[in-house]
Amino acid sequence: MPLFFPNIGAFVLKGISRGGNQVNVATPHVLNIKELLSRVDNDHELVSELFFIFKSVFPSHLQRLSDAVANQSPKQVEAEGHTLKGMLLNLSATRAAALAADLENLGHQGKPAGMSEVLTGFRSETQTLLRQMEAVEFQP
Secondary structure, three states, X not given: XXXXXXXXXXXXXXXXXXOOEEEEEEEOOXXXXXXHHHXXXXXXXXXXXXXXXXXXXXXXXXXXXXXXXXXXXXXXXXHHHHHHHHHHHHOOOHHXXXXXXXXXXXXXXXXOOOHHHHHHHHHHHHHHHHHHHXXXXXXX
16 A cells, blocks of 8 residues: 655655653654654554544543643653653654653653643644644645
8 A cells, every 4th residue: 555645755864852752753754654653664554543532532632731730740741741752752653752752751750840831842743743743644
């Protein structure tokens, strides 16, 4: 099955450091579909299932993370950041995962300062990710 990703454009890979984490950045896409397909032996059905699962559980995790940031609860921010980081790394969404890792680290350090700003960037990145997931179509 060939993969169709509208307006995929050219990928420009560079390394950036976010909160001590080295991340490969694929510009302009936050979802590295080629890497994800490679990791699952090109199983398009599995990728579709992973997307479905992520989209069904992500809103509740994002709400808990948002509440923890608003309530300045560093341990909860750390826990949700860690969970989301793992989920996003499994989807080859490294930029969003790096922002989740930043939130995890801020929570671990007990530093509520800066959490709101990182959360804003995380929300933006994950909204783009969700749109890109919707744009992925597998052609027979």
